[in-house]
Amino acid sequence: MATETATREDGTTEGSGRRRVYLDNNATTPCDPRVIEAMTPYFFEKFGNAASRNHEWGWEAEEGVEEARAQIAKAIGADSREIVFTSGATESDNLALLGTVEMYAEKGNHIITVPTEHKAVVDTAKYLESKGVEVTWLTPKPDGLIDLDELRAAVRDDTVLISIMAANNEIGVIQPLSEIAGIANEKGAVFHTDAAQAIGKIPFDVNELGVHLASISGHKVYGPKGIGALYIRRRRPRVRVAIQMHGGGHERGNRSGTLAVPLIVGFGKAVELAVLDLTNGEIDRVRALRDKLYRGLTSKLPESYVNGSMEHRLPGNLNVSFAFVEGESLLMGISDIAVSSGSACTSASLEPSYVLRALGIGDDLAHTSIRFGLGRFTTEADIDYTIDRLVDVVTRLRDLSPLWEMHQDGIDITKIEWQGH
Ligand SMILES: *Cc1c(COP(=O)(O)O)cnc(C)c1O
DSSP states (O other): OOOOOSOOTTSSSOSTTOOOEEOBTTTOOOOOHHHHHHHGGGTTTTOOOTTOOSSHHHHHHHHHHHHHHHHHHHHHTOOGGGEEEESSHHHHHHHHHHHHHHHTTTTOSEEEEOTTSOHHHHHHHHHHHHTTOEEEEOOOOTTSOOOHHHHHHHOOTTEEEEEOOSBOTTTOBBOOHHHHHHHHHHHTOEEEEEOTTTTTTSOOOHHHHTOSEEEEESTTTTSOSSOEEEEEOOSSSOOOOOOSSOSSOTGGGTSOSOOOHHHHHHHHHHHHHHHHTTTSSHHHHHHHHHHHHHHHHHHHSSSEEEOSOSSSBOTTEEEEEETTSOHHHHHHHTTTEEOEESSGGGSSSSSSOHHHHHTTOOHHHHHTEEEEEOOTTOOHHHHHHHHHHHHHHHHHHHHTOHHHHHHHTTOOGGGOOOTTO
16 A cells, blocks of 8 residues: 655645545645735735725725736636625525526526536525526436537527536536527527636636626635635626625625635635646646546446546546445545545435436446546645555455446346345
């Protein structure tokens, strides 16, 4: 077993001969030390309220906020006035959906989304449905991509909103955003995209893509938790959302609440750094490691299945189901590697991943699925170690499995008539 005695700065490995590997970067990322450095002065020296207009403390804070706003706007090709700070992508999604439906109620009462969206969109759409809004749920194709013909056919005169994410948090699948935007623009519907997983991973320019609303989050891009933004297009066309947070009229009236200055400053720095990854070789490094992981696992472990399109996929994401193992034992066997699982036992709900289910993947394979999320602090040694551990644990579990033995003997277990069932 690989050992590591040095404690790494980002805490992904520890000393005392035990190695641990963090591969859950789709769930959250560590704060980049450069981000922390940018934030630090705003907790004490520059602690002012950005809304204080009559003294230097306020001006300093406001300056930090406006610099961050400009950094984020530049990173996505927007104007600073189009960036509204929120507490995270969850709030941005809520503001986008609730705010659009309310603002355009006179035009219609119909929205379109997909069951594979993040819960922040799915549950908000379900809430709207419970309040009488008509929701069309598109059927994703088995590879996770939406069917553009189905979308085109679903848009109606009374459709006010299409909400489809840029890249999926579980399977990393990237949706055809410009094509979706084209359909929305043609039909006069607002197009919202949850881009929390996309920033710094794929090119994302609001004008090149033609999106109207976009949700982003700090902690998915090596920034702090508890901060995010909603991009709201101001021209061609001008899009408006009804206020969901009433109060002091901050953020041009779009979202009241004292601005979280240190978090915003860190978020701005994080986004600025994240988009550099696209051109400085970092994303290629991550993709190469992901491909190594993919090849290592699928070549050494038969009956392993990739979930979601491999072609239209985030560079750092891999989601694989290992047939003939028990999901919980698999996770326990690799507890030194931080991953997510499509299995019920990792979440509060009893169903396996609703995303995998929406792709038509059976519960058995969903239960043994593992999401690997590679990131800026993932090393080649992490990947080598992960391949070795997975191969070892999956092989060991299969050696104990009567189903695997039958499969090896050429028995099709789907055709067995079990006794006593
Ligand atoms: C993480 C995530 C969210 C939620 O973001 P928070 O900032 O944690 O509220 C929403 N959508 C997607 C796609 C995400 O990955």
